[in-house]
Amino acid sequence: MTKESLNEREKTILQAVVEAYIATAEPSGSRRIVQQYDLDISPATVRNTMADLEAKGYLTHPHTSAGRLPTDAAYRYYVDVLMGRRRLPAGERARLEKELVGAETTGELESLVQRAARVLGLLTGELGLSVGPILAEATLRRLDLVPIDSEKALLVLTLESGVVRTIYVHLPTALPPESLRAVATVLNERLAGSTLREIHGTLLERLRDLHLSDASAAELLNIFVESGPEIFEWAVSPDDVHLGAISVVADQPEFTSGDRLRALMQLIERRELLASILRGRSIREGTQITIGGEHGAPELADLTIVTATYSVGSVEGVVGVIGPTRMPYDKVIALVDYTSALVSNLND
Numbered sequence: 177m178t179k180e181s182l183n184e185r186e187k188t189i190l191q192a193v194v195e196a197y198i199a200t201a202e203p204s205g206s207r208r209i210v211q212q213y214d215l216d217i218s219p220a221t222v223r224n225t226m227a228d229l230e231a232k233g234y235l236t237h238p239h240t241s242a243g244r245l246p247t248d249a250a251y252r253y254y255v256d257v258l259m260g261r262r263r264l265p266a267g268e269r270a271r272l273e274k275e276l277v278g279a280e281t282t283g284e285l286e287s288l289v290q291r292a293a294r295v296l297g298l299l300t301g302e303l304g305l306s307v308g309p310i311l312a313e314a315t316l317r318r319l320d321l322v323p324i325d326s327e328k329a330l331l332v333l334t335l336e337s338g339v340v341r342t343i344y345v346h347l348p349t350a351l352p353p354e355s356l357r358a359v360a361t362v363l364n365e366r367l368a369g370s371t372l373r374e375i376h377g378t379l380l381e382r383l384r385d386l387h388l389s390d391a392s393a394a395e396l397l398n399i400f401v402e403s404g405p406e407i408f409e410w411a412v413s414p415d416d417v418h419l420g421a422i423s424v425v426a427d428q429p430e431f432t433s434g435d436r437l438r439a440l441m442q443l444i445e446r447r448e449l450l451a452s453i454l455r456g457r458s459i460r461e462g463t464q465i466t467i468g469g470e471h472g473a474p475e476l477a478d479l480t481i482v483t484a485t486y487s488v489g490s491v492e493g494v495v496g497v498i499g500p501t502r503m504p505y506d507k508v509i510a511l512v513d514y515t516s517a518l519v520s521n522l523n524d
Contacts, residue, residue: 297420304420
């Protein structure tokens, strides 16, 4: 079966069946297709064409008397050949910009990415998702230690392209600001200019011969020597998957069955599966759409994932949505595309 295997009539009928099912979640009969799409052919001709499309693997039907439903192959053909590209309306662009610019002002790319997942879910009606930037190969420009209280300080890592990551560090005792500055100075001397992967792997060797005259500063530095790899473990660990509100997608007809909804909830709990699937998508350019059986995972057999990569300097991550294979692909793709571009541009 190839994309060239359909004639013009088959393409017209297939597009009508796919779009009708996306809109209504109901199988389509031949008479309904003729009436709804004002086709200048008879219901019998449509019925025969539907039978041909079913034989080619593009349509199926739940039982003998029912109308036809699109298969995964039908959605793939629709996305690759039949679907027109949709320009995102100004109102939706403005809402995305308002939501994401608000997150960007915090200086945390992670906050921006989390908010992108939430607003994508709201605007598409699917489950928004995102993967934080893969920072192992990002270069540390500088770090700062900011006192929080007598027991904690905030380690602020400024990476290339202005990406900021923060980590809480527990203090052995209340430290004066000058002690924190002294430790930050020596850490910058030994670590700035290296990637986070290099820092994670060689931190002990870089700090072991350091000696500070300030006893308080020396005690804090010793924390980095003893537990430094754990402090930077997040940089080389599997990426965090951020999800939007499950209630948005749970309202769709596909999840009126308790079993289907339960399966979705179980999938959401398997963050490592989602991370492994999404991580590979960050090395490819453009929008990626995987449908049903294309995922190669039984848990995703009834779902579609639409993602796009955002780039901040040399680091990348993924934003997108996951939902039933019956989704408004033109709208979803336009929203995901625009969101990935916004995340990239807001951090230029």
